[in-house]
Amino acid sequence: MRSLIIAVAVFAACLTGTLTFAQEGHPLKGSWLGTWGPAKTHPNDIVLVMDWDGKTISGMINPGTDDAPIKNATLNPDGWVVHFEADIKDKSGVLNYAFDGKIENLSFQNRTIVGTWKNQRESGQLKISRQ
Amino acid sequence: MSSTKSGVAIASALGTVLLLGTVISAHHPISAKFDDKKPQTLSGVVTLVDWRNPHVHIYMNVRSNNDSDNWAIELESPIDLQAGGWTHDSVKAGDAITVSGITARNGSRQLWATKIVMMGTGREVLNITPPSPPALLANRPTPRWPDKQPRLGPSAGGVQGYWAFPSSTVLAEATANVPPMDQYGLLKNVADAKRVAPFQPWALALYEYRQKRFLQDDPTYLNCKPPGGPRQFELSYGVQFVEDRDRQRIFVLIGGGNNNYRIIYLDGRGHQGQVGGDDDNPLYYGRAVGKWEADSLVVDTRGFNEDFWFTNGGLPHTEQLKLIEKFTRENFDTLKYEVTVDDPGAYTRPWSSSWTMRWVTGQEMPRHLCQENRP
Numbered sequence: 125m126r127s128l129i130i131a132v133a134v135f136a137a138c139l140t141g142t143l144t145f146a147q148e149g150h151p152l153k154g155s156w157l158g159t160w161g162p163a164k165t166h167p168n169d170i171v172l173v174m175d176w177d178g179k180t181i182s183g184m185i186n187p188g189t190d191d192a193p194i195k196n197a198t199l200n201p202d203g204w205v206v207h208f209e210a211d212i213k214d215k216s217g218v219l220n221y222a223f224d225g226k227i228e229n230l231s232f233q234n235r236t237i238v239g240t241w242k243n244q245r246e247s248g249q250l251k252i253s254r255q
Numbered sequence: 256m257s258s259t260k261s262g263v264a265i266a267s268a269l270g271t272v273l274l275l276g277t278v279i280s281a282h283h284p285i286s287a288k289f290d291d292k293k294p295q296t297l298s299g300v301v302t303l304v305d306w307r308n309p310h311v312h313i314y315m316n317v318r319s320n321n322d323s324d325n326w327a328i329e330l331e332s333p334i335d336l337q338a339g340g341w342t343h344d345s346v347k348a349g350d351a352i353t354v355s356g357i358t359a360r361n362g363s364r365q366l367w368a369t370k371i372v373m374m375g376t377g378r379e380v381l382n383i384t385p386p387s388p389p390a391l392l393a394n395r396p397t398p399r400w401p402d403k404q405p406r407l408g409p410s411a412g413g414v415q416g417y418w419a420f421p422s423s424t425v426l427a428e429a430t431a432n433v434p435p436m437d438q439y440g441l442l443k444n445v446a447d448a449k450r451v452a453p454f455q456p457w458a459l460a461l462y463e464y465r466q467k468r469f470l471q472d473d474p475t476y477l478n479c480k481p482p483g484g485p486r487q488f489e490l491s492y493g494v495q496f497v498e499d500r501d502r503q504r505i506f507v508l509i510g511g512g513n514n515n516y517r518i519i520y521l522d523g524r525g526h527q528g529q530v531g532g533d534d535d536n537p538l539y540y541g542r543a544v545g546k547w548e549a550d551s552l553v554v555d556t557r558g559f560n561e562d563f564w565f566t567n568g569g570l571p572h573t574e575q576l577k578l579i580e581k582f583t584r585e586n587f588d589t590l591k592y593e594v595t596v597d598d599p600g601a602y603t604r605p606w607s608s609s610w611t612m613r614w615v616t617g618q619e620m621p622r623h624l625c626q627e628n629r630p
Contacts, residue, residue, distance in 0.1 A: 149561030149573040150457060151599065178455075178575060178599040182582060202462030230464060231472040 128178030147254070150176035151227055151235065152183075152199055152206065160223075160241050165214055172252055185210050204230060206237055219243040225250055284439035285357075287471040289329075289367040293358040297326060297366060299322075301350045306343035308332055308626045309476065313346055313368070326364045328354050329372075331383055334492070334621045339383040360469075385492075388420035388613040395587030397550070400500070401460070405550050405584045407496035407505065409616075417510065417620040418590050419493030423610035426485050426566035426594075427451045439566020443464050450569065458571045460599040465569035474563055479625035481539040482512045484556075484565030484578060485594050486613065492621045496510055505545070510620040519543040519554050527571060537574050539563055553581040571625065573600030588614040 146153050152174045161168030174183035176196070183196035190213070197208035204227035211218050225239020236253045285291075299317035302325065313328040330336060333343075346352060351374040354574055359365040371381040398410035409415055425440040427433045427450075434447030442448060445466045465472060474480040482490055490511030497506040503522035509515045517540040526542040537560035545554035557577045559565070565572045581593040590612045597605040 147561050148564060149571060153561070153573075176573065176600060178573070178601075199457055201457045204460075229433065230461070231468065 133145075147233060150181075150199075151204065151230060152176060152181055152197075155255045156237065156252040157255050158236075158250070160250045160252075161248055163246050163248050165219060165243060165246055166212065170252060181208070183208070185212070199227075206239065212243075217243070223250055259305055282522045284437075284441055284470045284473075285367050286437075286439075286441060287469040287476075288359055288365070289357045290360045291357050293360075294355070295358045295366060296353060296355045297328075298353045299323070299326070299351070301348050301352060303348055304343055304346055306333055308624055311336055311343075313352075313354075313371075315352065324364055326366060328356070328366050328368050330368055330381070330630070332623065334623055335383060338386060342383075345380055346371065346373075352380075359367070374415065386420075389588075389615060391588055397584045397586055404547055404572070405552075405588070407498055407552070407582065407584060410587070413615045416614050417495040417508075418488075418612040419510070419615050419620075420613040421489055421592075421610050422612070423608075424489045424491075424568060425568050426489070426596075426608050428453065428606040431606050436568065438567075439470060440566065440570075441470060442568075451568075452596070452606055453603045454571075455601055455603060461571045462569060470569055473569065475491045475625075479513060480563040481515045482509065483539040483541065483559060483563050483593075484572070484576070485580075485596075485608070486564065487512060487515075487517070487540075487611075488592050491565050492623050493615065494537040495620050510619065511623055513625050514622060517543060519545045519552075521545050521547075526555075528558070534592040536560070541576075541578070541608075550583060554578075554580040554582070556580065571601050572596075572598050585611075590614070 131230055142152060143244070153176045154174065156172040156174065158170055159168045160170045171186050173187055174181060174197070183194040183197065185192045185194060191223060192210045194208040194210045194214045200207055206223070206225050206227060208223050210221045211222055221241055221243045223239065223241045225237040227235055229235045234253050234255070236251060239250045241248055241250045278476070297317050299314070299315040301313055301315045303314040305314065306314040309332055311330040311333055311443060315326055315328060316323040317326050331339075353372045353374055354368050354369040355367060368381060370379060372379050378473070398406040400406055424438045425436055427436075432450055435443040436452045436589045437443075445463055445472040448463045448466060454462060469583070475482055485511045487494060487507065490509075492510030494510060495508040495509065499506065503520065505519040505521065507517040507519065509517065522545065523542060524588065526544060528536065537558055539560060539562065541556040542558040543554050543556040545552055547553075559572065559574060559576045561572065561574055564570070565576065576596070577600040579595040579597070583591040583593070585591050591609065592612060593607065593609040595605050595607045596602065
């Protein structure tokens, strides 16, 4: 499973690497790639795709067969603080993940979100960069 | 304040006014890169004149103790310098010059020149006068096609021309309370940002962020991104309309946009793209369809991408942006531009703005080609 996720992440990186357009709209919109580990409950690589429809931030973690939609996503422009959650299946059931971070290098095409994640069992660091 | 100090203060203020006067035709905000609170005068020998867009640079060696430093002296674009009587030979490698101006915000050895004096003769060689619109000789009537529809170009058999000198180079909601900003859309007071348009919170914060960075992240100047949306009518090098009536379409040629053009279709089609072409891509200039309503051309444009700033000053937009633009040639020399911005992704409601442009007769529209990776 881990190798599959990595393969998907590498493929996404290659794909998005060819699409080096800037994105000047909503700061969260787009494809994000990074790490959210170390942890026992999930691989360390993460692909995140987010969108903005004018009212709601939506998105998907690791698009593919084991994807998980994000929910309760918010962006507080006062400090560019990001929060979102996702329910992700594990062998033992469904774990609720909460992600909290801040956007850094806002004006860059490859801006980053740096923060933390936690579920019922573990917690760790999150760092993803917009592709 | 002593008389000496007050004299210095007055001289400084006058210098600032003169400085502002000289940068008025620059095609991107000088304040994005240079700090008008850091004046400096340098003397040295020219090593290279780099005559390219978007700005000409003179490189010069300046003595510093027992060493010399190479400085980059930034000037206007070749178009503006040539309009002021300059050529690439006005200053040559080997010339000894004294340059006055303001230095870079980041502390690098770069200077925006406001005055250049040849050390050998004392002759001042940099004299850029901001261009002004041609004088209105009379209230000439709007030229029309045989079917009485207004023409957006020259009169039948008349000399060519183009539209320039916008009465406003910034986009702000048409209210009586528009906050003061410069010609690049840089607010005098960032706290006034919320008065510019009905922003969503994230869009207001992003607009303020861009303003606080003196618009230095503008993709039009960093990466030569096209000036889509109302911005194409805000730039100093003008626009030209070519009416292809046989095929019911109008080409808008954009002088400040890398020879870009935009097509407005009048044949009743929808906003679909060309199959196998741009059918699934959002575009810099969107997809525009228009129709004549009395004497006004009304254009509905949507399908924009998010890769550019759609106005001077850095107002955000999203792919949900829709524009209703209205072009009315009020008389031969005046074109009124009205725009309604409808972008529920970035604004809480539709809002409008307008300005006019002046007909420049007998001249070709300047050809400005952006060059990336220029300092």
